Amino acid sequence: MTETPIDPVPVVEIARLGQHIGEEVRIQGWVYNLRESGKLLFPLFRDGTGLLQAVVFQKNVSPELFAQVRSLTQESSIHARGVVRADQRAPGGVELDLHVLTVLQLVPASDPYPISPKEHGIDFLMDHRHLWLRSQRQAAILRVRHQVIRAVRDFFDNEGYVLADAPILTPAACEGTSTLFEVQYFDDKAFLTQSGQLYAEAAAMALGKTYCFGPTFRAEKSKTRRHLTEFWMVEPETAFAQLDDIMHLAEKLVTAVVARVLEHCRNELKTLERNPAPLEAIQLPFPRISYDEALSRIQTAGSEMKWGDDLGGGDETLLSKQFDRPVMVHRYPASAKAFYMQPDPERPEVALCVDMLAPEGYGEIVGGSQRIHDLNLLRQRLEEHHLAEADFRWYLDLRRWGSVPHGGFGMGIERVVAWICGLEHIRETIPFPRTIYRIFP
Amino acid sequence: MTETPIDPVPVVEIARLGQHIGEEVRIQGWVYNLRESGKLLFPLFRDGTGLLQAVVFQKNVSPELFAQVRSLTQESSIHARGVVRADQRAPGGVELDLHVLTVLQLVPASDPYPISPKEHGIDFLMDHRHLWLRSQRQAAILRVRHQVIRAVRDFFDNEGYVLADAPILTPAACEGTSTLFEVQYFDDKAFLTQSGQLYAEAAAMALGKTYCFGPTFRAEKSKTRRHLTEFWMVEPETAFAQLDDIMHLAEKLVTAVVARVLEHCRNELKTLERNPAPLEAIQLPFPRISYDEALSRIQTAGSEMKWGDDLGGGDETLLSKQFDRPVMVHRYPASAKAFYMQPDPERPEVALCVDMLAPEGYGEIVGGSQRIHDLNLLRQRLEEHHLAEADFRWYLDLRRWGSVPHGGFGMGIERVVAWICGLEHIRETIPFPRTIYRIFP
Numbered sequence: 001m002t003e004t005p006i007d008p009v010p011v012v013e014i015a016r017l018g019q020h021i022g023e024e025v026r027i028q029g030w031v032y033n034l035r036e037s038g039k040l041l042f043p044l045f046r047d048g049t050g051l052l053q054a055v056v057f058q059k060n061v062s063p064e065l066f067a068q069v070r071s072l073t074q075e076s077s078i079h080a081r082g083v084v085r086a087d088q089r090a091p092g093g094v095e096l097d098l099h100v101l102t103v104l105q106l107v108p109a110s111d112p113y114p115i116s117p118k119e120h121g122i123d124f125l126m127d128h129r130h131l132w133l134r135s136q137r138q139a140a141i142l143r144v145r146h147q148v149i150r151a152v153r154d155f156f157d158n159e160g161y162v163l164a165d166a167p168i169l170t171p172a173a174c175e176g177t178s179t180l181f182e183v184q185y186f187d188d189k190a191f192l193t194q195s196g197q198l199y200a201e202a203a204a205m206a207l208g209k210t211y212c213f214g215p216t217f218r219a220e221k222s223k224t225r226r227h228l229t230e231f232w233m234v235e236p237e238t239a240f241a242q243l244d245d246i247m248h249l250a251e252k253l254v255t256a257v258v259a260r261v262l263e264h265c266r267n268e269l270k271t272l273e274r275n276p277a278p279l280e281a282i283q284l285p286f287p288r289i290s291y292d293e294a295l296s297r298i299q300t301a302g303s304e305m306k307w308g309d310d311l312g313g314g315d316e317t318l319l320s321k322q323f324d325r326p327v328m329v330h331r332y333p334a335s336a337k338a339f340y341m342q343p344d345p346e347r348p349e350v351a352l353c354v355d356m357l358a359p360e361g362y363g364e365i366v367g368g369s370q371r372i373h374d375l376n377l378l379r380q381r382l383e384e385h386h387l388a389e390a391d392f393r394w395y396l397d398l399r400r401w402g403s404v405p406h407g408g409f410g411m412g413i414e415r416v417v418a419w420i421c422g423l424e425h426i427r428e429t430i431p432f433p434r435t436i437y438r439i440f441p
Numbered sequence: 442m443t444e445t446p447i448d449p450v451p452v453v454e455i456a457r458l459g460q461h462i463g464e465e466v467r468i469q470g471w472v473y474n475l476r477e478s479g480k481l482l483f484p485l486f487r488d489g490t491g492l493l494q495a496v497v498f499q500k501n502v503s504p505e506l507f508a509q510v511r512s513l514t515q516e517s518s519i520h521a522r523g524v525v526r527a528d529q530r531a532p533g534g535v536e537l538d539l540h541v542l543t544v545l546q547l548v549p550a551s552d553p554y555p556i557s558p559k560e561h562g563i564d565f566l567m568d569h570r571h572l573w574l575r576s577q578r579q580a581a582i583l584r585v586r587h588q589v590i591r592a593v594r595d596f597f598d599n600e601g602y603v604l605a606d607a608p609i610l611t612p613a614a615c616e617g618t619s620t621l622f623e624v625q626y627f628d629d630k631a632f633l634t635q636s637g638q639l640y641a642e643a644a645a646m647a648l649g650k651t652y653c654f655g656p657t658f659r660a661e662k663s664k665t666r667r668h669l670t671e672f673w674m675v676e677p678e679t680a681f682a683q684l685d686d687i688m689h690l691a692e693k694l695v696t697a698v699v700a701r702v703l704e705h706c707r708n709e710l711k712t713l714e715r716n717p718a719p720l721e722a723i724q725l726p727f728p729r730i731s732y733d734e735a736l737s738r739i740q741t742a743g744s745e746m747k748w749g750d751d752l753g754g755g756d757e758t759l760l761s762k763q764f765d766r767p768v769m770v771h772r773y774p775a776s777a778k779a780f781y782m783q784p785d786p787e788r789p790e791v792a793l794c795v796d797m798l799a800p801e802g803y804g805e806i807v808g809g810s811q812r813i814h815d816l817n818l819l820r821q822r823l824e825e826h827h828l829a830e831a832d833f834r835w836y837l838d839l840r841r842w843g844s845v846p847h848g849g850f851g852m853g854i855e856r857v858v859a860w861i862c863g864l865e866h867i868r869e870t871i872p873f874p875r876t877i878y879r880i881f882p
Contacts, residue, residue, distance in 0.1 A: 011681075013601070013649070028681050029649070030843045048649020048680065049601070075843035105844045113842045130640075130835045131842065133605075133647035142648065146604040153594060160454070160490070163587040164574075167873040168609070168633075168656050169622075169671055171880050181610075183633065184623045185670075186660070190880050192609075192624065199571075199873055202882075206574035207583065208454070208470070208489020214656060215609050219627070229626075230610055239489065240452075240469045394571045394882035401554045401572065402471045402516040403546045432608040432640055439612050439631050441643075441835035 009081055015049035017094045020084045027052060027096065030134070031076045033117070034069075041069045043098070044091075045080060051136070053087075054080060054096040061099065068101055075113040075134070077104040129432060130441045140268035141428055144261055145417045149213075151260035152234050152411070155253050156211045161236055164203035166196025166212040171391075181219045181229075192217035195410060198340075198395050200237035201371060204406055205398055211236040221436055224313065225425040226363060228414060230434040237408035243352040243370050246407045247328050250356055250366045251286040253411065254326055258282040261420050274422040278360060281324045288328045291350065294319055310336040311355070313363055320357040326365065330354040339385040340378065342370040342407070354409070362419035368409020375399035450522055456490035458535045461525045468493060468537065471575070472517045474558070475510075482510045484539070485532075486521060492577070494528075495521060495537040502540065509542055516554040516575070518545040570873060571882045581709035582869055585702055586858045590654075592701035593675050593852070596694050597652045602677055605644035607637025607653040612832075622660045622670075633658035636851060639781075639836050641678035642812060645847055646839055652677040652849075662877055666866040667754065667804060669855060671875040678849035684793040684811050687848045688769050691797055691807045692727040694852065695767055699723040702861050715863040719801060722765045732773045732791065735760055751777040752796070754804055761798040767806065771795040780826040781819065783811040783848070795850070803860035809850020816840035 012025040029047030036042070039058035044051055056069045072078070081100035086093060107113055114124075115131055125132045132138055156163070169183060169190045180191040196212035203210040213234040220227060236249065258279050261269075269276050289297075298305050301318045305311070310332070311319070320327060331350040334343055341351035353369035372378045378399055382389055389396070417429040427433040432441065453466040470488030477483070480499035485492055497510045513519070522541035527534065548554055556572055566573045573579055597604070610624060610631045621632040637653035644651040654675040661668060677690065699720050702710070710717050730738075739746055742759045746752070751773070752760070761768060772791040775784055782792035794810035813819045819840055823830055830837070858870040868874040873882065 028845070030646075048603075048645075048647060048651075077843040077845045104846075105842075107842050111841070128835075128838075130643035130838060133644060139647050142605055142644075143603055146598075149604060150594070150598060153591070157587075157591060162489075162584055163590060164583055164872045165656070165673065167671060167875060169658075169875050169880055171882075182625045185880060186662075186877060188880065199882075202571035203574060203583075203872060204489075205471075206489065206580050210489075215606070217610075221627075230608060232606065394569075397569075397571060400552070401546075401548050402518040404469070404518045405545075431605045431644060434608060434610050436627060439610055439626060439629065441612075441640075 012084075013049040014045070014047045014052045014092065017052065017084050017092065017096075018086075021086050021094065022084065024081065024083050025096075026079055026081045028079050029077070031072045031074055031078060032136075033074065034072050036070070041066065043069055043072055045078065045096075046134070046136075048139070051091045052094070052096055053090045054082060054098040056098050065099070065101060068103070069098070071106070072103070073107040073109060073112060074116065076107045078102065079104065126427070126433070126438060127440070133431065136271050138428065140265075140271040141417065141421055141423070142431060143268050144265050144272075144421050145413070145429060147261050147264045148257055148413060148417055148420065149232075151257040152253065152413075153213070154260075155256045156234075156236060159209070159249075161209040161211045162203075162207045164200065164207065164210045164212055165214055166193060166199035166235075168193050168214065168217075179219045181217050194218055195233065196235050197237065197408065197410065200235050200408060201395070201398055201406065204237040204239045204408070205402060205404070208239050209236070210238075223436060225427075226313065226415065226418075228426055228430065228433055228435060231430065232413040233410045234413065235408060235410045237406065239404050239406045241370070241407045242405055243330065243354065243407065246368050246370065246409055247288060247330065247354050250354070250368060250409050250411070251284055251326070251328065254286075254356065254366070254416075255282055255284055257416065258420065269421075272421050272423075274420075278324070279420065283325065286326050286328055286356070287323055288330060288354075291329055291332045294329045297322060308333045308335060311364075316357050316363040317361040320359050320363065321361055323359055326356050326358050328354050328356050337369070339381040339387060340369070340371050342372050342405075343377075352407075358415070358419040360419065360422075362415065365415045365419065366409050366411045368407065370405065370407035373399060373403045373405050375403065454490040455486070455488045455493045455533065458493065458525050458533065458537075459527075462527050462535065463525065465522065465524050466537075467520055467522045469520050470518070472513045472515055472519060473577075474515065475513050477511070482507065484510055484513055486519065486537075487575070487577075489580070492532045493535070493537055494531045495523060495539040497539050506540070506542060509544065510539070512547070513544070514548040514550060514553060515557065517548045519543065520545065567868070567874070567879060568881070574872065577712050579869065581706075581712040582858065582862055582864070583872065584709050585706050585713075585862055586854070586870060588702050588705045589698055589854060589858055589861065590673075592698040593654065593694065593854070595701075596697045597675075597677060600650070600690075602650040602652045603644075603648045605641065605648060605651045605653055606655055607634060607640035607676075609634050609655065609658075620660050622658050635659055636674065637676050638678065638849065638851065641676050641849060642836070642839055642847065645678040645680045645849070646843060646845070649680050650677070651679075664877060665754065666868075667856065667859075669867055669871065669874055669876060672871065673854040674851045675854065676849060676851045678847065680845050680847045682811070682848045683846055684771065684795065684848065687809050687811065687850055688729060688771065688795050691795070691809060691850050691852070692725055692767070692769065695727075695797065695807070695857075696723055696725055698857065699861065710862075713862050713864075715861075719765070720861065724766065727767050727769055727797070728764055729769045729771060729795075732770055735770045738763060749774045749776060752805075757798050757804040758802040761800050761804065762802055764800055767797050767799050769795050769797050778810070780822040780828060781810075781812050783813050783846075784818075793848075799856070799860040801860065801863075803856065806856045806860065807850050807852045809848065811846060811848035814840060814844045814846050816844065 033044040041056040079102040082098040356366035474485040520543040523539040797807035855870040
């Protein structure tokens with residue numbers, strides 16, 4: 001490997017070459033591909049911002065340069081110099097007339113880059129996730145994920161929500177310990193958080209409108225295409241909010257996220273072969289149906305689900321396929337939901353809660369509720385759920401001093417990315433996925 | 442507690458009352474304080490966006506309302522209705538002429554809110570952190586933290602960096618296991634990440650410019666005012682970057698963060714009694730001195746530090762007090778630093794690394810380096826540091842296929858917030874701090 005040469009010609013990112021037509025530039029990156037057509041060589045370079053086709057015509061360059069380009073191998077790292085030319089047929093609309101090439105590291109033919117353009121099995125790709133990210137498809141998903149996260153943060157910031165990060169290390173279980181990862185915390189035990197909600201409730205009493213946004217953990221032995229053990233969740237919490245406010249906030253958020261991706265990631269959606277039409281249909285307002293209506297629709301569609309059951313993955317798919325935008329199902333049976341959900345005063349056997357199901361069979365992306373604000377009712381629910389009051393002492397304090405109606409929801413980032421990108425499996429939505437059988441690399 | 446009444450008068454956030462002078466509005470929030478002056482009552486309300494003084498003149502209201510206001514206790518939750526009046530003497534520049542009050546929960550005199558305006562010990566406050574956040578001072582710190590994080594993300598997004606979150610659960614230690622928290626991962630062991638850097642390096646080879654930003658963990662038995670066991674860190678990584686690029690990126694970032702806080706958080710800095718003048722001095726460029734020069738300055742100032750030692754907390758303070766803006770100390774002895782740092786080609790006993798020390802004695806806020814990009818040198822360093830090559834197999838792959846010079850840094854959010862807010866102790870910079878002796882609430 002050689003050191004980077006000093007060169008007065010400016011380094012330009014591939015995505016910005018369109019502003020340098022006719023100019024001499026340098027690019028730095030990696031060889032993505034090499035195509036040969038008689039006396040013409042077409043190396044394809046990538047630099048993280050885009051793909052660039054360079055052209056080398058044998059009669060215009062020295063035999064040494066021609067041979068050097070011809071010897072390029074996939075993922076060799078390079079500096080290239082040349083003149084930018086507009087070409088509508090080329091990826092990105094520009095080509096590079098290459099005249100100087102510096103190879104930083106030539107990947108040897110004897111030890112080639114492991115991920116060739118041929119098909120590989122998913123285990124092989126996941127074992128090489130640190131390299132697989134370089135593929136156009138995986139990099140496109142990461143860019144969509146980036147815009148989804150950015151849109152979420154911008155949305156809450158613009159709505160006046162103050163970020164208050166919840167802790168990852170927690171002393172007790174939010175909803176029982178069976179799905180918690182245990183951590184050795186000096187001479188004590190701790191657990192990885194499943195949700196920042198309880199902490200967000202405390203922050204909402206301080207800040208009025210708040211959100212937390214970080215990794216959360218579930219030690220579920222699920223092997224479905226919708227489950228990761230480590231995933232990112234955004235959780236807004238609003239003082240004085242009631243169920244309708246929560247539903248409206250959730251639909252505005254999802255609409256803003258989809259709009260942002262459509263605005264910034266058209267090329268990525270194309271790379272992913274994701275039809276943007278279903279995303280363009282995501283407009284306010286979203287349909288809202290009660291659990292009872294959802295049940296009747298699901299039963300009509302052939303499910304054996306009964307009143308009192310939570311919706312299974314198959315039921316969610318049956319239902320969400322009936323709508324062209326996310327559907328909000330509210331007022332589930334209280335018995336199927338978490339201890340902290342406020343009962344409907346007009347019908348206490350149902351909770352003032354909502355799940356939002358993404359269209360196209362992608363299932364639940366948002367789950368939320370109004371929270372119980374009455375101290376005695378909350379105590380009663382802890383007891384009914386066999387949760388120790390001592391573990392929730394500080395949480396009960398929020399109902400003891402200055403309690404107000406409040407509520408919020410959690411939105412799982414990976415499920416949203418899977419839906420927006422049209423992915424079969426959630427494992428491609430996060431840079432380094434963690435599942436029951438995978439904690440490498 | 443009563444249910445929220447239906448009322449046609451709009452609910453307005455306290456921070457936005459200045460746009461409603463002369464209008465009738467409702468506010469919803471909590472009682473912060475109550476002052477009485479003869480026939481006048483001045484309840485002070487908070488709603489998370491600001492503080493509002495209301496006025497109740499005995500002869501203008503019913504005896505019932507006067508008595509009701511007079512009975513208000515700290516942190517009782519309320520809805521209040523009245524007319525907004527400009528008043529320069531009042532906090533926020535407006536007052537509320539209160540005529541309707543609905544008390545949602547009256548905190549009883551027999552069980553008062555635990556955090557009264559009197560002084561409390563730090564253990565008591567930390568045990569009541571879920572309530573302490575409601576104090577003006579703590580809420581101001583959280584708002585500064587929010588703007589710091591927002592500024593960091595905006596900065597990298599605008600510079601073309603793509604977010605790629607590193608995993609929290611990792612299979613092996615980045616720099617030895619002595620300061621790692623161990624997690625029971627199904628039938629296996631895992632560790633909580635200390636740094637996303639190694640993963641960010643993989644992402645940089647895919648995306649060119651990337652950053653990760655999440656919680657990180659150190660099981661250090663440190664009890665200093667600068668240490669938390671759980672803290673948030675942003676870590677950019679740039680392909681093709683060399684030490685000078687890394688230093689320039691770091692100084693631009695810190696300048697942008699400080700400018701954002703000065704733009705958005707003047708009131709918060711006032712609440713914190715933080716003199717903004719030292720922050721206004723934070724302008725580009727930052728001083729850059731070599732480790733050798735730093736050592737000589739520190740020795741002159743009386744330290745017994747010797748060449749080869751890392752800077753201790755006291756040394757950092759001695760040095761940083763000599764500058765009116767953050768100082769970047771580069772090229773430390775390689776032996777004092779991590780295994781992955783690129784040696785200076787002109788002087789291999791020093792590493793191409795940099796630490797940025799905040800002014801006013803706040804110590805290290807940024808640590809970064811150029812990374813070793815040569816496969817054989819990296820292997821040699823792993824061996825010298827007694828790290829098993831098998832644990833770093835995927836990391837070595839980055840040097841095997843398409844290796845390029847690259848580098849980055851980590852910036853600890855809590856230390857930056859402590860410095861900007863002028864705090865004595867880092868524990869107030871995060872909503873729910875975790876230290877060796879504290880994992881509650």
